[in-house]
Amino acid sequence: MFLRQGKTGDHTYLRLVENYRQGGKIRQRVVLNLGRKGLLAPHLDALVRLLQDDQPSPRGCRLDQLSTPQAWTWGTVLAARHLWEELALGSILDGKHPRRRHGQPLSERAFVLIANRLSHPGSEHALAEWLEQACVCNGAGSRSGNRGGA
Numbered sequence: 001m002f003l004r005q006g007k008t009g010d011h012t013y014l015r016l017v018e019n020y021r022q023g024g025k026i027r028q029r030v031v032l033n034l035g036r037k038g039l040l041a042p043h044l045d046a047l048v049r050l051l052q053d054d055q056p057s058p059r060g061c062r063l064d065q066l067s068t069p070q071a072w073t074w075g076t077v078l079a080a081r082h083l084w085e086e087l088a089l090g091s092i093l094d095g096k097h098p099r100r101r102h103g104q105p106l107s108e109r110a111f112v113l114i115a116n117r118l119s120h121p122g123s124e125h126a127l128a129e130w131l132e133q134a135c136v137c138n139g140a141g142s143r144s145g146n147r148g149g150a
Contacts, residue, residue, distance in 0.1 A: 005037060013035065014037050015030045015034060018031050036125060076119035084111055093106050093110055
């Protein structure tokens with residue numbers, strides 16, 4: 001996998017691209033649209049190191065690298081999760097056979113969008129910034145936010 005940039009209008013966007021074989025020919029496909037290059041600039045070095053994967057991941061981190069989210073970053077999400085479960089919106093969206101993409105059912109991806117709109121409305125780019133701050137757990141208790149867990 002590698003990064004590719006593309007220009008749309010006035011903005012340059014970064015995409016994660018992979019090579020694959022199809023019928024004996026090498027093709028490329030976009031795996032993930034990462035967002036605007038200008039917004040990702042502070043994180044590019046870490047992203048490139050992650051993609052290179054030639055160094056083993058550290059098993060621990062220094063104390064100064066840790067931070068804990070404040071209640072306002074997860075309180076709204078917990079209230080939204082409670083309402084989500086009470087209204088059974090997950091089972092309505094997924095039905096009997098949840099459609100999965102990137103390992104997550106549609107209902108969990110929709111919950112993140114709705115929780116974001118309730119707690120910190122903004123654009124899709126603002127959603128990525130919000131996930132850096134927020135702790136969003138899925139129905140099984142796994143975390144989606146980076147600061148609250150990976």
